[in-house]
Amino acid sequence: MLKTAEKPGRPTLSLRKKLAFTCGVTLAFFCILEIGLAAIGFREPATVRDPLVGFSGHVPLMIPSQDDQGRPVMRTAPGKLTWFNDQHFFLPKPPDVKRVVCLGGSTTYGRPFDDHISFSNWLRQLLPVTDSDHRWEVINAGGISYASYRVAAVMEELAEYQPDLYIVYTGQNEFLEQRTYAGLMNASQWSRDSRAWIQSTRTWGLASSIARAFHDESSQHDASGDASEELPAEVDERLNHTIGPQDYERDDAWHDKVCQDYQWNLQRMIEIARAADVPIVFVMPTSNELDCSPFKSEPSNDLSSGLQVQLKEAVALSQQSVDARQWQEALDSSRLALELDDRNPDACFLAGIALHHLGRQDEALASLTAAVDNDICPLRATSRLRGILREVTQRYQVPLVDFERRLRQTSQDQWGHPCLGSRYFLDHVHPDPATHRRLAGWILESLIENSLVRGELPSQEDIDSIDERIQAEIDTTARAVSYRNLAKVLHWSGKFREALPRARDAVADMPDDLESRYIAANCLQELGQWDEAVQEYDALFARGDFDRAVLPFGELLYQRGEMVAAKAYVMQASVVTQGVTRARAFFFLGRIHQNLGENEFAIESLRKSDELYPNHLPTLLALAGVLMDSSQFKDALAVVSTAAEQNPDSFEAHWMQGRIHIALGETSKAAAALRIADQIRPGDPEIQQTLELLN
Template sequence: MLGYVVTWDSLLRILKINRFGVAGHWSACAEFVRVGGAVQGFMKISSKTRLSSKSALSTTRPDSQASRPRRQISRGRKLCFALIPVLALVVLAEFLLMLLGVAPLSSTADPFVGFSNSTPLFSPLPTAPDSSGDDLLSRLEAMQDGAPAVSTDAKPAEEWLATTPSKLVWFNDQSFPRVKRPGTKRIFCLGGSTTFGRPYSDTTSFCGWLREVLNRIDPHTRWEVINAGGVSYASYRVAAIMEELSQYDPDWFIVYSVHNEFLERRTYADLLNRPGWLLTLQSFAAQTRSYSVLDRLYQAARRSADHLPVATQNQLPPEVDERLNHTVGPVDYHRDASWRSGVLRHYEFNLQRMVDIARRCNSQILFITPASNEGSCTPFKSEFSSLQSESQQRILSRVQQGVAALDDADYAAAATLLEEAVELDPAYAETRYRLGQAYVALERFDEAGREFSLAIEEDICPLRAVEEIDSALRRVVAEATQEPRDVWLVDFNEKLHALSEREQGNRILGDRYFLDHVHPTLEIHRQLAVWILEELKVAENGVGAEAWIPVEETVLSESEASIFSRVDLRSHGVALRNLAKVLHWSGKFVEAAPRASDALELLPNDPESRFVLADCLTHMGEIDAALVQYELLFEDYPEWGRGYVYYGALLSRVEEYEKAKGYLMLAVLHKPEDAYVLFELGRVHLALEEWAFAEESLRKADQLYPDDPATLELLATAREKLNRNPSPLR
C-alpha cells in the first residue's frame, strides 16, 4: 500500500515548474502522470477492499445492518465532490497550456477595443546606422570615453531596428540593435505627445535627457533609451506598442500615458449594460489560458461561418483618429457619464495589462502621474447642466460681468459675481476657471487651486487628465507592488506642485511650467528626467547604482550643452508655430498668442505666426496691437491672401472703410465663393453708401449661405436704400 500513497511532497513536486528549461516542464509532467497513475491504482484497490468488507459485514451482522438507517449525503457535499474532478481537469489543462506557451487573454488582448490592422512600430533596417552620424550608438560611445572596455564592434550580421517610415507622423525616428549588446541596459519610454517631446522632438524630451544623463552618471553601463511615445496615443494603443517592444529584451518601461484617454470615439454600451457579477466572472476567466483557447476557437468558428473577420470589440483604425479632427473645435463633445465611466474602466484595465506585459518579459515598469496646466488654460468646452434657458442666461450674464470686473481689476466684485454663477450651476467649467482667477488675484490660493481643479473635472472636452485617471494609476501601482519590487511610480503631479510652492509661493501650475494645456517647458522636461533618475537609482540599488555619479548641476550643464548642440532652432520655431495654430484653432487665443510670439523670435517675419498672433490679439480685444501685426504682415508679404479678409474686417471695425474695402476686394479675388468675405465687403459698401455694390455683394453672400439673419438684415437695408436712391454710385 505504501507505493500508492500520494504525499504532500509529491503534490508540490507536481505543481512546481522549472523556470529554466522545457526539460523541467516535461519532468514535472512525467511526475504528474506517474503519481496520477498511482492514485488511480490506489482508488481501484480501495474500491475492491470496501466491497469485500461490505460483503463480510452483510453475512455476519445482517440484523444490525438492516436496522441502521442509511446515511444521506447533503447536496452541498455532492456538488463539492462533483466539482473536484472538474477543477482537477481545469488545473491540468492550465498546466499543459502553460507548457505550450499559451498566454491568458487578459495579457494578450484588449476586450474593449480591437484594431483594423497592425503595422509594427519598429522594422529592420537594410544596413546598420553609420557610426559617424548622430545615431544613438555613436553618442553613447562618445560619452563613455574612459569607461571600462565594452565591445561595440558591430558584427556583419547584426540586425538593427528603426521606426517604420509610415509611423514617423506619430513617432520619433529611433533605432537600436535587435539583440541587446553585452553591458547594455535598455529603456523604452512610452506614452503620448509629452513622451514624444511635443511640440518639439525626442532630443529635448525627458527621454532625451535620460539618455544623456544616464550615460554620464553610470560609466559602467551603456544605457539605451528609446523614445516610443506616440502623438495622441492613449493607453490601449500604448499597451499594444508595449506588447511589441517586450520581445526586445527591455530592462525598463517608463510610461507616461494619462492625457489622451478621451480623444477617440469608442463605445462601451455593451460592457456597461452587463451586470456586475458577469463582468467580474469574465474578468476572472480572461486570466486563464483555457478561456484564451476557447475564445480563439469561437472567433475562428464565427469567421468560418460568416466568411468575414469578426470584431467583438470596437474596431479602431491602425492610427489615431481624433474626434477633434472631424469638427471645428470640440463641438462633438457633450456630457456623457456612461461613456466617461467606460473610458476610465478601460484605462485601468490597460494599466494592469502593462504591468502583466512587463512581468512576462522580466522587465521593470515605472509609471508617471499626470500633471497639467491649471491656472493658465481655459476649459476647452463648458456645458450647462439640465437648466432652463432663463437660468442659463443668468449664469452667462454673471460670468460676463465677472470677467469684465477681472479686466477692471475689481477682483472682489468679480469673485462675488462668479460665486453667484457657481451656485446657479456648479458644473459649468468656465465659471469655475474664472472664479479661480479671481481668487488668485485676491491671493486666496488654496481656494483658487480647488476651482482650477474643478474646472478640469467639468471640462466637457477632457484633454487634461481628470482626477479619476490619477486615482486609477495610483491604485494599479499599489495593487501591483510586491517583493522584489518591479513596479515604480514618479509622482510628477505632487513634485511639480511642491516645486511651484517653493518658486511661486503657491501650488497652482501655469504657463511657467507648461507651453499649453499639458506639454511641459524644456526646463520641466529636464526636471522630470531628474526625478525619474532618482527613482531609477533606488530601483537599481545593489546592481551598480551605488557607483553612479551624483546628478549635479555640472552633469546637467554638460548634458544640456550636448542636447542643444543638436537642436535646430528653425525646427523649434516651426514647432512653436504649429502649437500656436492648434491653440488658435481650438479658440484658446490667450494661450496661442504667446506661442506665436515665441515662434516669431525663432522665425522672424514668418507670415503664419504673425497672422495667428494678429488674429489672437483681435479676439483678445487688443485692437491697436493687432493692427500693428497686420501692417507688418502685409509690409513683408503683400500677397499673403489668407489674411486679407481678417485685416479688412478689422479695419472696418475701426471705421477705416476705404482701406478696408481695398483688402476685402482682394479677398474676393482670392476667395470668390466665400460667403463671409462677401458679407464683410457688403457691410463696408453700406458704410460707404454704395448701395448697389452692397446689394450685389450681400445677394451673392445669401446665395452661398442662405437665410443667415445678419446677411438678410443688411440685404434688406441695401435694397431699401437702393430704392430710395436709384443712382447712388460715386
C-alpha cells in the same frame, strides 16, 4: 426453488461529488500543464488583451531594418512616423545593454517638438552618468494622441524585444476618441481581475498562440460573440471630424466608462510587464490649469432658458472683471454663476483665477481643478483619472513618480503657490523643455530609490553639461515650426490667449514666417487688442502676401471705422478666397460700401454674398437695409420677408418688415409684423410706441 441472489449495484456518486471530482481533475490537468510549460521555459509574452477594445487593423510600430553599417536593427515603421519618433535598436539585444522603453502619449513623444527635448532623451543622457557599468538604450515609444488602450497595445508589441524597464506616462488622451462600450464594461471588478489573471497564464498564452496560427486578424473581430469594440488601427480623434471642441457634450455615463477603461488598461499594462518579467514605473500626469481655460463650457441641461441667460451674463461679467484685473468683482460674478450651475467649467476657472490673484491659493487650486474636471471637452487628465492611477499603483505595489506633487512643490518654492501654468507648460498639457528635464531627474530618483538603477544622481555640473549639449543640437527653424504648429492648434480651438505666446515664440525664431505672424495678429484681434493687431498685420504684409490674413485684417479695419483702408483688403479677399469665406468677404464689402454711401455697389456686393451663401440672416437684413436707404421698398420687402420666413424667431426681421410696410403705407400689415416682433421681445419701447401710432 431457490432464487439466484442479485449482484449488489455499484455505489452511485451524488451530483455534487461528480461536479467536485470533475473540477478537481480539470484543475489538476491545467496545474500540471502550467507547471510543464514553465519547466520547458514557455512564455507567451504580453498576451493580456483588452476585452473592450479591438483594432480594425494592425501595423507594427517597429519593423526589421539595418543601420548604416548593415547591422540588423528594429526601426520605427515609416507609416508610423506621423505619430512616433524615429527610433531604432539592435536585434538581438547586445548582452551588456539595458533597454528602457518610455511609453505614453504626446508628452512622452516630446510634443510640440520631438524626442530631442523629451524626458526620454534626458534619461538617455542621464542614465550612463548614473550607472556607467551598462550601456543604456532608451526607446521613446510615445505616440501622439495615444490613450491608455493604445499605449498597452504598443507595450504588448515591444515586450517581444527584451526590455529591461517600462516607464509609462498616460492619462491625458483618454477622452480624445469616441468610443462605445460593450456590456463587459459593467462587469464586476472581481470578474475583470479574474479575466486578467487567466489571460496572464502560460496556458492561456499557449491557447492564444494556437488560435492565432489558425485564424487571421479579421476573424478575431467577427460577429461570433466578441464583445470588444473595433477601433481604427491608428488614432481617430473626435476633433479631426469637427471644426473644434463643440462636438463634445456633457455625458457623465460615458465619462464613467472611460474611467473604468483607464483602470482596466493600467492593470493590463502591469500584467503585460509581469508576464514578461519586466519592472514597470508609472508617472502621474499633470497639466496647465492656471493659464489654460476649459476647452468647452456649457450650462447644465436642467437649467431653464431664463437661468441660462443669467448664467451667461454672470460668466461674461466675471471675464470682463478678470480682463480688467478686478479680482474681487470677478470672484463675486463667478460665484453668482456657480450658484446657478456649480459645474460650469468657465465659472470654475474664472473663480480660480480670481482666488489665485487674491492670494487664496488652496481655494484657487480647488476651483481650477473643478474647471478641468468639468470641462465638456476634457483634453487633460481629470482628478478622477489621477486617483485611479494612484489606487492601481498602490494596489499592485508598482512605483509611481508623482510628477504632479513634485511640480506643485517646485511652484510653491519658486512662486509661492501650487497652481501650475505657463511657467511649466507650453499649452494645456505639454511641458516646456526645462520641465522635461526636471521630470527626467525625478524619474531617475525614483529608479534609484526602487533599486531599478544602481548609482548616484548626476551632479549639477553633469546636468548643466548635458543641457548645453541638448541646447546646442536644437534646430531653431524646426523649433519655430513646432511652436507655429502648436499655435495653429490652439488658435483653431479658439484658445487665443494660449495661442498668442506660442505664435510669438515662432516669430522670434523665424521672423519672416507669414503664417506665424498671421496667427499672432489674429489672436490679438480676437482678444480686442486692436492697436497691436494692426501693427502685427502691417508687419506681416510688409514681408509678403498671405491670403488667409487679407479678410481678417479688412474686418479689423472695418471694426475700427477705417472704411477706405478696409475696402482695399476686403476687395482683395473677394478675389483670393473661396466658398463661405468669399461670401463673408462680399458681405463686409457690402457693409463698407454702405458706410461710404456707395449704395449701388453695396447692393451688388450683398446680393453676391447671398448668392454664394443663401438666406444668411445678417446678409438679408443688411441687403434689405441698403434697399430701404435707396427707397427700393418693394425689393427690400421681398428680401426681408424671406428673412422672416427663414428665421421666424428673428426680432430684427419682423421689426424691419413692419417698418417697410409703413413706408409702403400698408398699416395693417405693418401692425401684424410688429405684433410678431413684440411677441418675440415683449415690452420693447420702440415697438410699443410704433404700434400705438398705428392704432
